[in-house]
Amino acid sequence: MRILKKIVIGLLIFFVVLGIAGFFIAPPLVKPFIMKKMSETLHRKASIEKVSINPYALSITIKGFTLEDPGKPKPFVAFDELYVNADLTSSIFRRALIMKKITLTKPYVGIDRKPDGSYNFSDLLPREETKAKPQAGKEEKPFHFSLNNIQIVNGSIDFKDEPKNTGHTVRELNISIPFISNIEYYLTNYVEPKFSARINDNKFELVGKTQPFLTSRATSFDIDIQDLDIPYYLNYVPAKMNCKLKSARLDTKMKIHFIVNKDKSPSLALTGGLTVRKIALDDLQNNNILQLPSLNVSMASVEPLVPNIHLAQIALETPTLVIRRDKQGQINLLNLTKKETGKPVKPGKKEEAAAAPQKKSEFKFRVDNIVLDKADIAFIDSQPSRPVNVIVSPLNFKAVNISTEKGTPGKVELDGILNKKSDIKAAGTLELEPLNAELQLDLKNINIRDFQSYFTDKIKIDVTRGSISTAGKVSLTKDKKNESVIKYAGNLSVSNLATLDKAQSNDFLKWKKLSFDQLKFGYNPLFVHINSISLTDFYARIIINPDSTINIQNILNNNEAKETALKPEEKKPDKEKVKAKTKEEPADIKIGKVIFKGGNIDFSDKNIKPNYSANMLNMNGSVTGLSSKEFSRADVGLKGNLGYGSPIDITGKINPLAKDLFADIKVSFQNIELSPVTPYTNKYLGYPIIKGKLSFNVSYLIDKRKLDSQNKVVIDQLTFGDKVESPNAVKAPVTLAVSLLTDRNGQINLDIPVSGSLDDPKFRIWPIIWQVIVNLITKAVTAPFALLSSLTGGGEELSFIEFDYGSASVTDEGQKKINMIGKALNDRPNIKLDIEGYVDTERDKSDLKKVELQRRIKAQKVRETSTKDEQQTAVDNVVLTTQEYDKYLKQVYKAAKFTKPRNFLGIQKDIPSAEMEKLMLANIEVTDGDLRQLAARRAGNVKELLLKSGITADRIFIVETKTLVPEKKEKVKDSRVNFKLK
Incomplete structure (x- = not known):
């Protein structure tokens, strides 16, 4: 009993002494020691309000800690209270450091990034050369520990970034970690940390579980971010931007799964979804690029390390997109980031150069649904002389099962309204690998005038009205050379076209309808097959202007071609390209029938005083069997009238689509009244025509680049008036020539054959015919007989x-x-x-x-x-x-x-x-x-x-x-x- 009594008294004395030492003696000694050591080690003044030690609970509490930031009013690190409670018994039993509880209350960290890129704690970081290097071949045993009930309560962080001229705050920082241990007993247990904070006043929440000390390091996290202001963090994006993200708010709830497999690559998988709201993107001139109320992405499974991306849905709600092309042809969407001309890469070491390229995993992508709802797409093209503005609104798009997996076609559907009056629809299938798209296309009443700026500089006309409609099937695939193959089959029409020539604002070309029925078009190889082309109620205006130019010459302006003509040294053709070009197969073109209905060609000559005009009316007919095949021949049959009562008949065979032009054409004009052409005869012959009629039959044979023409002209009852003075009149007795040429029936019959090569740049048929006529008139003087x-x-x-x-x-x-x-x-x-x-x-x-x-x-x-009585003989x-x-x-x-x-x-x-x-x-x-x-x-x-x-x-x-x-x-x-x- 005395021994037990002594033991009890001894223990009481020990605990009393321990209590006195822990509660009263140790804290005053520990406090200055900690402050001194920290100040000396960190080169910053450290202060502590109070240190409390509970020797019985084996806990220590430090209150009011502050570590100053030199030269700054705010501290570098501070906290209200740090509580640490050790488990001595378990530590001894398991031969490891075991903490029951660690609580840090209201910690604060102030971080400054200086203009030179260093931080206010850079001096605390060990230099590279002072780091201890592990000894080769020596494997150290791990230090075992178990930290339990770790909590950070209501922490704060201030981060001031001087180079970016911005700052960040973290408030209400709470971290809860049940335990962290590398003791074998705990290795298979999941650590379930929790994290929550308000970062820049945006709520973040992270809940997960992990096995950090197992080889697999199996980890999963639930991430919850609400209302994150994305533009605030763009300063940290390394790419330089050509645009300004004015607003974008991110909400996300997702799971992250990570595991390191023993014999396989690590796996990382993301599931969940994210929503980006209130997206507003402008260019540097404050022009709108994108306004998107909501972008929602739902992830079925995203494995970036495989890589394998499977999205359940991408949904864009009522976006407004503005696409711009400037005068230099630059498109804003293609230049959102600045292109940097990097420094040339120095050649690496031989060992690096010899490294074999790693085999990349096949990229897999799939999205189950894509929804674009009520989009407003604007295209502003400033490159043409007159800018083009195109608006598609609303535009709806849906896609289902879009995947890079081979043999997995998806479905797409698009519909919209172009410039408030034209319907656009497309629906069909889309396969990404290999590329294969088949779409049913339906375009209605596409206004040509909206797009005329693209051709108005080259063709000097103004389209006052006209629309294009087409319905058919378009397909896009890749051939064995990975080149695009495009095919289209359907119908196309251009309706109610009306144009003016820019120079004089006169009507130039009009028609009610131009139809292409059963059109088949393809690229690679190039082919065009058309069952029939029909042109209805067409009108064309040909004018010789007062300056002797023809309106067609002015309309088909070639100034641009002259300006862009190659310099002499650039004109040398590439022999390889020429060889390749010669090997190219000619386009396969077939047109079953071209039909003309109700045509009117209006001719005016304003160079003649008084002006002359003529009309070709009721032009009807067809061209049947056009083909690019060398020996094909198309039948031509056209009829009409010049004015009223003067029939026109054009018949024959042609092949204008073949490599070598062929034509065997007969043209007949009958009973053309000549009195209207008095302005011409006054000018060039010096006489007006009182009356007369002209008929002529022309035959053209063009074969192998050679033209043979027979021109038979009949002028009936030609009667001249009194002579008029004209400086342009031929110096010859016109009336005598006419008398010589006029037969007893009052007709002049001329047969003028003309032949020549189409390759001769000086060969022109009508100037030759006119010269023959002038020669006939001149011959009346020089050699009338x-x-x-x-x-x-x-x-x-x-x-x-x-x-x-x-x-x-x-x-x-x-x-x-x-x-x-x-x-x-x-x-x-x-x-x-x-x-x-x-x-x-x-x-x-x-x-x-x-x-x-x-x-x-x-x-x-x-x-x-002879006798006198006889009649005298002659x-x-x-x-x-x-x-x-x-x-x-x-x-x-x-x-x-x-x-x-x-x-x-x-x-x-x-x-x-x-x-x-x-x-x-x-x-x-x-x-x-x-x-x-x-x-x-x-x-x-x-x-x-x-x-x-x-x-x-x-x-x-x-x-x-x-x-x-x-x-x-x-x-x-x-x-x-x-x-x-x-």
Whole structure:
């Protein structure tokens, strides 16, 4: 008993001493010790209001702790109370540090980030070189511990970020951790920490469980964030932004699961959802980009380390999106972040360079539902000269089962209203891997005017109205080369089109409807198959302006092409590209039928005074069988009227889509009234047209880049008025040319063949035809009879008739020409003919003497053989024999009154006939009057023969010439009759 008593007394004394030491002696000693050590170690002044120790409970309480921040009024670290309670018995039993409870009440931490990027606690961190390095090959046993009932109550943190010029606050910080232990007994138990705080006045809550000291480190957390102000934290995003996130509030409730597997990669999985509210995004000029009331993302399972993303839903509620393209073509959505030109990367070490690339896991993505509800999408394009504004509102979009898993097609559906009046609908399937989209597309009444800025700089027209509608199926896939393959099948129409040319604001092109029925289009390979194209009630205006330009030239402006023309050094083609281009297959184009209904082509020439206009009305017809195949031929059949009563007929075969153009076309215009074209004839011919009609038939054959054209023109009853002065008129007798060309029926028939190569840049068919006509008119002056000869189909020169010397009788050759002239004049009743008789003064004079000698000899026979009562025989009809010629020559010689040769007795000698002829010819006198009479007889004989051919006398005139000798012509006798037409 005495021993037990001593033990009890000893224990009482021990506990009394322990109590006195713990409650009264230790706290005054511990307090300054802690303050001194902390101040020396941390280089900051530490202060404690009170230290309490309970030696019986093995607990210590520190109150009113403050660690100053040098030079700052606020402390660096402070707390109201720290309570630590140890479990001595368990610690001894388990040979580990075991704490029953650790409570920190109202802790405070003040953190400052300085302008140089350092922190107010940077001096407390150990330097890299002072860190203890673990000894190789030595494995240290872990220090076992168990910390239980850890609590932080109502803590606060202030963070001042000077480089970002911002600050952050944490209030109501509460952390509760049931235990943390690496004692084997506790390893399989889950630690279930709890965290809650208001960070920048936003509520955060985190509840989880973990096994931090097991190899698997299995961990899960429930995260609850409410009303997080996202823009407040954007300063910490490393990317530089080209936009401003004015507002965005984040709410999220999600679970995070993490586990480290022994033989596998770690796994991290997220489930739950997040909502971003009140999103407002502007560009740097304060222009709106995005207004989104709510973005909701529901995560079925997101495994970023696999990676595998499975979203249950993405929902966007009534977003407003503004897409802008500036003058330089930059799109705002593609430039939300600034592109930084990084420094060139230095080559790494050989060991790093030799490292084999790691095989990446296949990315898997799936979203069960995507919902875009009542979106308002605006596109503002400032690049065209006139900005384009397009608004789709409302726009609704739904997608189901969108996945990157192969063979898993999803469904998509879209509908919206474009610019308040055009319906847009699309619905179908979408497969991401491999890419395969098949959509039923339905666009109604797309206003062309809304998009005309994209072509108005190249085509100078204003679209005043017109809409496009289409309904069909579009598909998008990838081929083996991973190139896009696009196909479309459906119908397309352009309705109620009306355009003006910009220069003059005149109507240019209009139609009621242009339809493409059963259209099939494809890219890669390129093909276009159309069952039929129909153009209904169309109108086209062609105008020659006062400055001689054509409105089509002004509309199809090529200035841009000139400006962007390549420089000489840039024009050299890439040989590889040229090779590749030559190997490309031509586009497969097939058009079953092109139908024209009720067309009207209005032509006006304002360059002519007065102005000229003409209308091609009621243009109807078709082109059947168009194809890009080389040997295909399409049938052409078009009919219409020029004005009223002048039919137009176009028939033939064409192949404009093949590589080499082919055309075999016949064009017929009939009974076109010519009086309306008086402005042209006044200017270019110098005469107005009183009346007349034009018909022409043109045939074109284009094959292998060569054109052969036959142009047959018929002008009926062409009648000119009085001559008018015009500086542009041809310098030629137009009326004479017309008279030469006009036949007895009052018609002018011209056949003008034209041929040439389409590769010749100087070859143009209509200038050639006009030049032929001008040449015909000019030829009326320079060679009217050559023209007349060509018109009658002869090749002879009809401007003269040659005579035998000394004779006025028309030869057989002359008679032939007279017949041709007579026929030509009979066929052209408006032509009058002048006849001019000429002589060769030497040759005709010589032969006239011979003729006179012959006449005298024949006259002598007539006098001798005829009685007075007999009718005197015409001298020209007398026939002489050789004996008679010599007989009567001698008689004429004797009767002649001139000096004759005599003998020495003075008697007239008998001389041979030849000498008598010579003397007679020498003494016969031929005067100019005789020559003039010869010329007159020649002209008279020709006139007589022409009269006999049926030409009236009022059209033939014998002209007294100023000289007997005509103008010299090579290889043509002076003994002739010349003709002149008028």
